[in-house]
Amino acid sequence: MDNNILSLRNVSKLFGSEKNKALKLKKSGVDKDTIYEKTGVTVALWDATLDIKEGEIFVIIGLSGSGKSTLVRCFNLLNKPTSGQIYFQGEDIGKFNREQLNDYRRNKISMVFQQFGLMSHRNVLGNVEYGLEVKGLSKDERYEKAMEMISMVGLGGYENEPISSLSGGMRQRVGIARALANNPEVLLMDEPFSALDPLVRKDMQFELLTIQRKLNKTIVFITHDIDEAFKLGDRVAIMKDGEIIQIATPEEMSEHPADDYVSQFIDSADKTQVISVRNVMITPNSIVRLKDSLNYSINTMRTNGVSSAYVVGKKMKLEGVITIDDAIQARKKGLTISDILIRDINTTSPDALLTDIMSMAAETPFPIAVVDENNSLKGIVSKVHVLSSIL
C-alpha cells in the first residue's frame, strides 16, 4: 500500500484557443516556442505524472516559465488541466462537485504566495483568523487557533501589529501562519521566500523545516534556487519547458543528473545562467513622482536611509533618478525635481538573466532599474543583490 497523498497522471495544461492544432504539433515533437509562434497556444505543462508522499517536502525547480506555478495550481484546481487526472488521497479531484471542491480547498489544501497576499487593513491576528472566519468558527475558537499559529511561526507578541509595520520576513511568517491555521493536510508554497533578502531567507528556511517537523504536513514548495531546493526537499522535481525532466532525492540528483540541463542547475558556478532578474529584484523603497516637492523627496530618502530615489511619472513610468545631495542643493536654489533629474540610467528587463547584467551591475552608480516593455518600474537590482544571490 502506498502513502501517496497527491498524484498526477499525464496532466497537461495548454493556454490559448487553438488547442487541437497545438496538441498535434506537440505530439509530433515540435518544441514549445515554435508551437506558440504557430498557434498562439502555450504548452505550460505537458504530460506530468508524479506522486507526492504524505509528510514529505516536495520541491519543484526550473527556469522562469518552465511551468512550476502551472503545475502547483493544478493541485487545488486553480488551474483546470486540459487533460489528465489529479488524485488527492486516491480521489479524482476533477470529479468533485462544487461542495466537495470548496471543502477540499478550505480544509485540505492551503496556498502561500510569493507576494504574501495579506490584507493590509487587518492586523496580524486578523489576517491569521481570516480563513477560520470563513469556515464559521466562533470568536474564541478562532482566537485560540490563530494565536497558536502566530506563536508557532515566531510572531508571539506581534498579533496586534498592523501588516504595514512588518518586515518582509515577518509578513511571510504571517502568510504561513494563516495557511497553517486551517490545519490543511497539504501546504502549497509558490516561491514564498524569493522576495526576502538572503539572511532572512535562511531564517525562514530553518523555520519552515522546524514547523514541518512539528506538524508533519505535506509541503509542495516551488523555488528557482537549487540550494534552497536541496536544503528543503526530501525529493526534487526539475522542470523544463512544461515537462518534468527528473524527480529524485537531492543526493540522487547530484550523483546522477538526468541530462545537461539538470547538471547545469546543480553546478552553482552557472547560477547566473539560470537565475533571472525577476528572482532577485526588490521593490525600491524610495520612489517619488515627477510632480512631488524636493522637500518630500529628501524626507523620503532620509526616512529610508538611501542616497538616491527613483522618479516615476504616470503608471509608474520610469523618468530617472535623483540624488539626495543634488536635491538638498536644488532646494536651496528653489529648483524642482525636473532640474536635477538624471535620465540616463541603467535599466534591464525582469526576464534578463543575471549573466546578462553582471558587468552592468558592477559599474552602475545606482541600482539597476527593472522596467517592463512599457518602461514601467517593476523593481531594482543592486550589485549586492546580484552577488548575494549567486554566492
Ligand SMILES: Nc1ncnc2c1ncn2[C@@H]1O[C@H](COP(=O)(O)OP(=O)(O)OP(=O)(O)O)[C@@H](O)[C@H]1O
Ligand atoms: N493564465 C495564463 N495564460 C496564458 N499563459 C500562461 C498563463 N499562466 C502561465 N502561462 C504561461 O505558461 C508558461 C508556464 O508559466 P508558469 O507561470 O507556470 O511558469 P513558472 O515556472 O512558474 O515561472 P516563474 O518562475 O516565472 O514563476 C509560461 O510560458 C507562461 O507564460
Ligand SMILES: [Mg+2]
Ligand atoms: Mg511561477
